[in-house]
Amino acid sequence: MKKITKLGAVSALSLIIGASAAFAENVRVAFIDPLSGPFAGTGTNGLHQFEFAAELVNEAGGVLDGDKIEIVAFDNKISPKESLIQLQVAIDQGIRYIAQGNSSGVANALTEAIDKHNRRNPDNRVLFLNYSAVDPALTNDKCNFWHFRFDANADIKMDALTDVIAKDDGIKKIYIIGQDYSFGKAVAAAANSMIAEKRPDIEIVGDELHPIGKVKDFTPYARKIVSSGADAVITGNWGADMLGLGKSVIENGFEGPIYTYYAAADGITAAFGESGKGSLRLVAEGLINPPASERAAEIYSAFKEKYPDGNVSQGRIFNVIEMLAKAINQAGTADDVVKVAYELEGMEHDGVWGGKLKMREVDHQLIQDVHIHAHTDENITFDYDNSGFGLVAESTVTMASADIPTTCEMKRP
Amino acid sequence: MELILVNLIDGLVTGLLLFMLSAGLTLIFSMMGVLNFAHASFYMLGAYFAYQISIALGFWMGLLIAPLIVGVMGAGVERYGLRRVHQYGHVPELIFTFGLALLIEELVQFIWGKNQMPYEIPEVLNFTAFAIAGNSIPAYKIFMIFISIAIFIGLLYILTKTRVGMIIQAALSYPRTVEALGHNVPLIFMGVFGVGTALAGVAGVIAGPVLGTFPGMAFVLGSIVFVTIVIGGLGSLWGALVASLLIGWITTFAKSYNIEMEDILNGIGIATPEDLSENLFRDLWALTSPQIADILPYILMVLILIFRPAGLFGKRHS
Numbered sequence: 001m002k003k004i005t006k007l008g009a010v011s012a013l014s015l016i017i018g019a020s021a022a023f024a025e026n027v028r029v030a031f032i033d034p035l036s037g038p039f040a041g042t043g044t045n046g047l048h049q050f051e052f053a054a055e056l057v058n059e060a061g062g063v064l065d066g067d068k069i070e071i072v073a074f075d076n077k078i079s080p081k082e083s084l085i086q087l088q089v090a091i092d093q094g095i096r097y098i099a100q101g102n103s104s105g106v107a108n109a110l111t112e113a114i115d116k117h118n119r120r121n122p123d124n125r126v127l128f129l130n131y132s133a134v135d136p137a138l139t140n141d142k143c144n145f146w147h148f149r150f151d152a153n154a155d156i157k158m159d160a161l162t163d164v165i166a167k168d169d170g171i172k173k174i175y176i177i178g179q180d181y182s183f184g185k186a187v188a189a190a191a192n193s194m195i196a197e198k199r200p201d202i203e204i205v206g207d208e209l210h211p212i213g214k215v216k217d218f219t220p221y222a223r224k225i226v227s228s229g230a231d232a233v234i235t236g237n238w239g240a241d242m243l244g245l246g247k248s249v250i251e252n253g254f255e256g257p258i259y260t261y262y263a264a265a266d267g268i269t270a271a272f273g274e275s276g277k278g279s280l281r282l283v284a285e286g287l288i289n290p291p292a293s294e295r296a297a298e299i300y301s302a303f304k305e306k307y308p309d310g311n312v313s314q315g316r317i318f319n320v321i322e323m324l325a326k327a328i329n330q331a332g333t334a335d336d337v338v339k340v341a342y343e344l345e346g347m348e349h350d351g352v353w354g355g356k357l358k359m360r361e362v363d364h365q366l367i368q369d370v371h372i373h374a375h376t377d378e379n380i381t382f383d384y385d386n387s388g389f390g391l392v393a394e395s396t397v398t399m400a401s402a403d404i405p406t407t408c409e410m411k412r413p
Numbered sequence: 414m415e416l417i418l419v420n421l422i423d424g425l426v427t428g429l430l431l432f433m434l435s436a437g438l439t440l441i442f443s444m445m446g447v448l449n450f451a452h453a454s455f456y457m458l459g460a461y462f463a464y465q466i467s468i469a470l471g472f473w474m475g476l477l478i479a480p481l482i483v484g485v486m487g488a489g490v491e492r493y494g495l496r497r498v499h500q501y502g503h504v505p506e507l508i509f510t511f512g513l514a515l516l517i518e519e520l521v522q523f524i525w526g527k528n529q530m531p532y533e534i535p536e537v538l539n540f541t542a543f544a545i546a547g548n549s550i551p552a553y554k555i556f557m558i559f560i561s562i563a564i565f566i567g568l569l570y571i572l573t574k575t576r577v578g579m580i581i582q583a584a585l586s587y588p589r590t591v592e593a594l595g596h597n598v599p600l601i602f603m604g605v606f607g608v609g610t611a612l613a614g615v616a617g618v619i620a621g622p623v624l625g626t627f628p629g630m631a632f633v634l635g636s637i638v639f640v641t642i643v644i645g646g647l648g649s650l651w652g653a654l655v656a657s658l659l660i661g662w663i664t665t666f667a668k669s670y671n672i673e674m675e676d677i678l679n680g681i682g683i684a685t686p687e688d689l690s691e692n693l694f695r696d697l698w699a700l701t702s703p704q705i706a707d708i709l710p711y712i713l714m715v716l717i718l719i720f721r722p723a724g725l726f727g728k729r730h731s
Contacts, residue, residue, distance in 0.1 A: 208703065253548055
């Protein structure tokens with residue numbers, strides 16, 4: 001018995017050593033996002049996209065002299081506290097690149113911790129690749145040299161959205177509703193100020209926050225929206241709150257457009273189906289329909305082949321990996337993240353899903369095309385949730401908010 | 414004025430849905446003296462089973478078959494799980510049902526994944542029944558009301574007018590005596606547990622398409638069901654009905670009207686402080702009714718426990 005144990009321990013040890021030897025050549029990216037709990041669906045889908053994007057780069061020869069990019073997954077259960085522990089684990093393993101996106105609360109905690117870590121440990125600094133947390137503060141008051149945001153932030157998206165709304169003379173009254181936390185409030189504040197600026201004649205007939213993740217039935221909210229006489233609804237809701245609100249509003253007789261940030265993929269597109277057609281709009285980067293280029297179409301088809309149940313719902317992930325690879329190649333090193341960061345800063349790149357990308361030096365916010373999509377089953381090349389429904393771009397704002405002001409005062413090493 | 418009528422209907426739908434869940438739970442509770450934490454999980458199972466069946470056989474077969482499966486599963490849980498744990502006392506039973514709830518949630522995620530399921534309202538009911546001042550009332554809501562009322566009447570009839578019902582009622586209060594009279598009390602318990610969970614299953618089947626079919630649906634509804642039976646009085650079907658409707662209407666009206674705490678406080682003669690930002694109670698002053706709508710039932714429960722511990726219709730004084 002003892003012998004077997006010993007044998008087992010030795011072989012396990014040799015496996016570990018062998019494994020770490022194999023990893024030595026890889027450029028590792030720690031993916032810290034929820035992989036269990038209520039938001040696991042979104043997290044897992046994001047992980048698949050990261051892994052697939054890394055594979056694409058690796059197949060094309062990797063970075064530097066054939067080094068591979070490897071995604072290492074860490075489950076943070078969407079808790080800021082858990083994320084900091086996972087961050088420490090990742091740093092201890094010698095990982096230099098941290099990717100995270102779900103929840104601005106987590107991103108705020110991570111960016112602060114990374115800034116602190118990098119100041120104290122100049123020998124093993126890390127970079128924060130934020131692919132989805134859109135709280136404007138991250139590239140304003142709380143910005144730092146190590147944080148790069150690849151998604152359009154909440155203000156940029158609202159800027160594009162209100163540009164479209166401003167052109168629609170049929171809209172006279174707008175109802176704003178969102179989840180009661182920092183992001184929901186940021187959306188409401190941006191909507192209020194931008195509509196007042198662009199179309200002072202539009203009346204905000206409702207501006208309301210509801211508890212996040214706790215509302216069983218959105219009918220009463222839907223009734224209020226209908227009886228307020230609103231022509232359009234703006235909401236930053238996501239997940240079950242988005243689906244519940246949207247379905248309820250449509251079912252109870254609202255016929256105008258519902259402008260959203262996140263009403264797609266992860267089962268939401270399939271669940272809305274026919275009922276969302278004609279009313280759901282979504283503002284996002286990443287053009288899926290019509291495909292921007294043959295390459296984009298090929299990538300999407302290949303992704304669907306590998307993950308038949310998955311969606312490319314966060315196209316920006318592909319940009320994160322491509323731009324990181326490019327920066328590492330230009331810097332000639334993957335270990336000196338300061339050099340890599342300076343390469344990323346100001347980088348211009350052709351987006352995987354079309355359009356130009358530019359990482360602004362001043363606040364590390366990626367400037368890119370933002371599209372207003374419609375939920376429909378017509379002219380769909382790539383649907384979501386295998387439902388036949390998907391998003392088609394209705395209008396595009398090129399290089400949206402390229403000159404949006406920032407309060408960021410970045411300190412560079 | 415029209416909005417009041419609309420809200421009455423919406424509140425009725427919410428309340429009746431809650432009733433279908435709490436009716437089963439209140440019977441189970443009074444019978445075994447144990448809170449079935451997994452009750453809402455059976456509600457979730459009902460929705461998922463019905464979704465799966467509806468893909469192959471359509472919505473109506475789902476409505477018929479899914480609650481049966483859930484009921485059989487519930488009976489199985491009682492027969493092979495709870496009954497064995499029962500001899501060790503209430504705490505192990507409680508822990509058993511708690512573990513079961515977690516297990517079912519994980520199982521559902523394992524089989525169906527973590528995303529929302531596209532479980533849809535059937536075509537025949539997917540139209541607007543009528544509209545009140547621009548607020549459309551979907552036909553499906555009317556259908557929900559009828560199903561729940563039919564179930565209530567059926568349950569009431571069985572419990573009060575039939576022989577089976579009388580034995581159940583007797584077994585609830587004096588299980589030993591009923592056993593001594595030659596009735597198979599464990600079988601009755603199993604039956605009640607099965608029917609109770611089947612009712613939760615029905616609720617899941619008809620609520621799934623409107624409230625969403627996702628792994629968190631049991632969690633969202635779980636605690637409010639317990640509140641309902643405590644307010645209504647344990648073991649009382651009428652109590653469960655009244656409490657459910659009460660909660661349905663209270664939350665619906667609180668969400669529909671923006672009643673501000675400031676107005677209420679001013680109304681009872683307290684003037685708004687000059688500088689709210691410095692005030693100790695500034696959060697209290699800024700409250701609106703939609704914000705607190707979902708905790709109103711809990712406040713009501715606390716009040717009931719203080720002034721009428723047995724609940725509105727409760728009979729037991731132990």
